[in-house]
Amino acid sequence: EQRVFSGVQPTGNLHLGNYLGAITKFVALQQDYDCIYCVVDLHAITQDREIWGGPEGLRSSTRQVTAAFLAAGVDAEKHIIFNQSQVCAHSELAWIFNCVARIGWLNRMTQFKEKAGKHRENASVGLYAYPTLMAADILAYRATHVPVGEDQKQHLELARNIAQKFNVDFAESAAERGYPDGFFPLPEPLIGETAARIMSLRDGEKKMSKSDPSDMSRINLTDDADAIAKKIRKAKTDPEPLPSELEGLEERAEARNLVGIYAALADQTSAQVLEEHGGATFATFKAALAELAIEKLAPVNAEMRRLMADPGHIDAILTDGARRAREIADPNMNIIKDIVGFIGH
Ligand code: TYM
Numbered sequence: 001e002q003r004v005f006s007g008v009q010p011t012g013n014l015h016l017g018n019y020l021g022a023i024t025k026f027v028a029l030q031q032d033y034d035c036i037y038c039v040v041d042l043h044a045i046t047q048d049r050e051i052w053g054g055p056e057g058l059r060s061s062t063r064q065v066t067a068a069f070l071a072a073g074v075d076a077e078k079h080i081i082f083n084q085s086q087v088c089a090h091s092e093l094a095w096i097f098n099c100v101a102r103i104g105w106l107n108r109m110t111q112f113k114e115k116a117g118k119h120r121e122n123a124s125v126g127l128y129a130y131p132t133l134m135a136a137d138i139l140a141y142r143a144t145h146v147p148v149g150e151d152q153k154q155h156l157e158l159a160r161n162i163a164q165k166f167n168v169d170f171a172e173s174a175a176e177r178g179y180p181d182g183f184f185p186l187p188e189p190l191i192g193e194t195a196a197r198i199m200s201l202r203d204g205e206k207k208m209s210k211s212d213p214s215d216m217s218r219i220n221l222t223d224d225a226d227a228i229a230k231k232i233r234k235a236k237t238d239p240e241p242l243p244s245e246l247e248g249l250e251e252r253a254e255a256r257n258l259v260g261i262y263a264a265l266a267d268q269t270s271a272q273v274l275e276e277h278g279g280a281t282f283a284t285f286k287a288a289l290a291e292l293a294i295e296k297l298a299p300v301n302a303e304m305r306r307l308m309a310d311p312g313h314i315d316a317i318l319t320d321g322a323r324r325a326r327e328i329a330d331p332n333m334n335i336i337k338d339i340v341g342f343i344g345h
Pocket residue numbers: 005006007008009010017018019020021022040043133134135137138146147148149150151152155195196197198199207208209
């Protein structure tokens with residue numbers, strides 16, 4: 001049995017990286033899998049309050065991410081969209097996984113190091129334990145496939161290690177309950193060939209991120225056509241025209257990024273984009289890119305606005321999704337608790 005699970009944090013500023021690296025992939029996978037897409041509000045509060053915006057900011061960002069899923073084309077009736085905090089299984093399983101994962105494993109997580117910054121002693125315990133909650137998100141549903149951008153690869157490996165260690169530690173108990181191969185599948189990351197890592201428009205060596213202080217570094221899903229055009233026009237580039245072959249992009253991070261964005265938006269490969277646009281100056285190519293980006297993003301933007309105007313409707317979708325999510329996760333939790341040896345399940 002195969003199932004897709006993925007999550008997006010409601011921390012404001014959903015951007016083109018989230019959209020192309022994750023959300024459009026969520027949409028495509030609906031054809032072939034049962035999918036669960038989660039707005040991970042429990043994860044959002046691991047960082048400083050100013051990043052997630054306090055209670056009002058959290059509510060509004062949670063609705064914004066939900067609106068983005070829907071506007072991009074996730075079908076909330078055939079599949080499941082919900083917010084993490086409505087389903088207790090996530091927190092409960094995260095606790096069990098905190099006792100399976102090793103401190104040494106978490107110490108290797110590069111995202112913690114980046115997010116905690118210099119004052120690691122001051123980071124929340126939640127930020128440190130973040131990847132065990134992420135493993136719980138996936139494994140509470142025994143999901144097998146997880147579409148993510150490249151930055152989540154290490155967290156996915158950790159989730160596999162946790163699943164594997166649980167399966168080994170509780171092999172006998174699981175086998176007695178009808179799971180001779182262990183209770184958890186080892187979830188596989190689905191990382192796209194294009195758009196797995198969209199970079200900042202200001203610096204081709206840095207990934208596009210919600211937390212970059214410069215708004216010019218990213219295209220937000222809430223940006224209007226003028227903002228999109230301006231950000232692309234001002235994007236950092238080098239003076240050379242576009243090459244006609246991929247090798248010509250090797251030492252040119254910014255050019256590679258813009259070609260990659262074009263390719264992802266046009267559903268082409270970078271090689272195909274170069275075939276068509278090789279030799280073009282950046283003035284010309286950026287105009288074509290801006291036009292394409294606006295053409296693809298404007299309808300999403302408009303639909304998000306329409307949905308956000310009715311928060312009650314969005315909240316109802318989340319609550320219905322949470323109910324259906326619990327129907328899958330709760331029976332799994334009972335088995336997991338029984339496997340561990342907790343009485344009463
Ligand atoms: P988050 O909220 O930071 O990002 C959401 C998704 O967007 C992808 N992404 C990018 N892809 C390409 N280029 C970029 N510049 C870029 N920036 C972000 C991320 O890889 C991600 O797929 N820990 C996760 C959320 C999470 C989760 C999960 C994911 C929680 N539980 C369970 C999968 C399964 C995160 O912080 O994503």
